[in-house]
């Protein structure tokens with residue numbers, strides 16, 4: 001029996017392409033693992049009315065961790081249109097399987113590192129004033145995103161149930177909404193807990209402490225989102241007291257988008273609620289070369305699912321054209337979590353060397369190489 005059982009979830013579109021690259025590298029590095037295939041994604045929504053079949057949930061429970069490619073998600077109306085005829089009109093509701101997975105397995109923490117590797121032609125170069133000469137700006141940021149609560153907690157209504165509408169209308173601020181009628185109003189909630197806020201902030205501070213990082217920035221908007229943003233800010237400030245050597249800094253989500261663009265090298269660890277973490281991590285990805293370079297891990301207390309930040313990029317599906325580096329750095333995060341430290345270090349070093357040498361590059365880096373060409377080049381240096 002292999003040492004690890006890794007749930008293999010390619011999902012949709014380029015998920016399959018980049019997972020092929022990951023497998024090539026993991027096998028070449030001799031990871032002692034078996035990879036049970038698990039169904040997830042759009043095909044299973046269309047044919048079975050469930051993008052995360054029960055058999056997948058059951059299979060995952062018997063594995064060490066999961067590796068996931070990407071899924072395609074569509075708005076509710078479009079999703080219903082694509083169901084097979086037998087399932088149309090049966091009242092099935094689409095939900096994102098990766099969001100469900102995070103909630104079901106309590107994968108409360110999403111870690112998204114974004115690092116510029118020297119020699120990447122896509123590295124951020126800033127502007128002439130902050131960066132005269134236009135050399136590479138070296139960025140090394142890690143986003144800690146709360147992964148189960150907040151704006152993506154999944155508590156949404158349209159139309160509003162009578163009881164919810166009545167309760168809301170008791171609030172004088174709802175007066176202008178009252179006249180619009182319950183069938184014309186949609187509601188998406190942002191629910192956060194003290195436990196959730198404290199946990200994500202603590203992990204950000206702990207990570208900073210363990211890795212010698214000096215700044216942790218909370219990304220929120222407490223001046224407008226007074227209750228949820230306020231609770232998160234209080235939890236952050238309370239925890240900060242236990243980490244006197246770390247600069248606990250606070251920024252509004254809108255302002256930090258501007259500041260990160262101007263001075264990205266100043267930021268190190270960022271911590272945020274679910275949606276703000278999603279937004280800010282795409283910005284970080286953009287600063288280090290785009291979604292082809294952004295890995296992530298969904299971490300729980302005992303289980304984790306690793307996935308690149310990017311989606312299924314349907315227009316490139318099956319062409320083996322996209323950059324596998326985000327996926328390979330995701331595999332590196334998984335190796336770290338498995339405490340396969342030597343393999344993790346070798347894999348990252350190999351990726352860095354391939355980027356620096358610049359001989360084998362996918363289209364996004366200005367090259368013509370395929371997904372698998374890059375993986376093979378990484379294997380040359382990693383194994």
Ligand code: NAI
Nearest residue numbers: 070071072073098291292309310311312313314322323364
């Ligand atoms: P996307 O991330 O799939 O692609 C956006 C663009 O980014 C692509 O067209 C491509 O130009 C570039 N890109 C992405 N990955 C790349 C890679 N590895 N190498 C080079 N270039 C890359 O986002 P989009 O187009 O907004 O969404 C497509 C589908 O993916 C949607 O159905 C969406 O719901 C889903 N999605 C799924 C996610 C997940 O599985 N966790 C996350 C984000 C989107």
Ligand code: MG
Nearest residue numbers: 278279282309
């Ligand atoms: Mg995103």
